[in-house]
Ligand code: MF3
């Protein structure tokens with residue numbers, strides 16, 4: 536009935552899960568100082584992979600459905616799954632999402648956040664702030680016996696009130712013994728419906744919020760997803776553990792502590 540994904544046996548295992556999750560988030564902290572004009576996304580990808588390997592973890596992205604690189608780096612109108620490349624150079628005013636998934640001993644931690652390159656426009660800053668707020672609004676719904684879909688009902692309500700588009704095709708997911716496990720954590724959902732959350736569950740919340748339409752298009756490389764109207768988009772992602780009466784962030788960036 537319940538998959539292995541929600542069965543955690545003891546406190547020691549939780550402590551280990553917690554510790555390893557912190558390590559995934561640390562990659563995002565580490566790369567912050569390198570986000571500057573003129574660096575290529577391939578260089579960033581390699582720096583992060585070196586950091587991951589140095590710590591004895593592994594990227595879960597490379598080879599996942601033939602994905603060719605270690606991380607996903609999505610700039611401006613790229614919603615998600617941007618493939619790092621030598622010819623893609625960061626420039627002033629860009630906004631960038633970096634998504635890192637590590638695998639240690641067969642377990643996954645998945646997290647992403649936004650960076651700005653040098654200067655940032657007021658409207659991009661607002662998009663980023665609101666997207667982080669959307670993630671927090673989603674996290675507020677996480678507790679045992681609440682409905683999964685309330686997470687997304689609330690995120691959608693918040694974003695729509697501000698006239699943003701909320702991406703529907705790519706969802707949050709359980710992430711435990713497989714990268715993407717069911718049930719998916721849908722981004723647009725009716726209130727009080729679907730499964731309920733239970734203590735020990737582990738899943739991601741990862742809202743993708745667009746300045747314009749919610750619609751997206753897939754590029755010919757079969758990975759890169761862009762907004763249909765080429766307007767900017769932002770995303771933040773955490774892997775969460777449902778605790779006895781609340782939740783815990785398994786992938787806290789230093790930004791969470793500010
Ligand atoms: N990290 C992404 C997510 O949040 C998935 C990336 S799949 C990859 O679900 F193959 F592109 F790495």
Ligand code: CO
Nearest residue numbers: 645739741772
């Ligand atoms: Co994810």
Ligand code: CO
Nearest residue numbers: 634645646772
């Ligand atoms: Co991710």
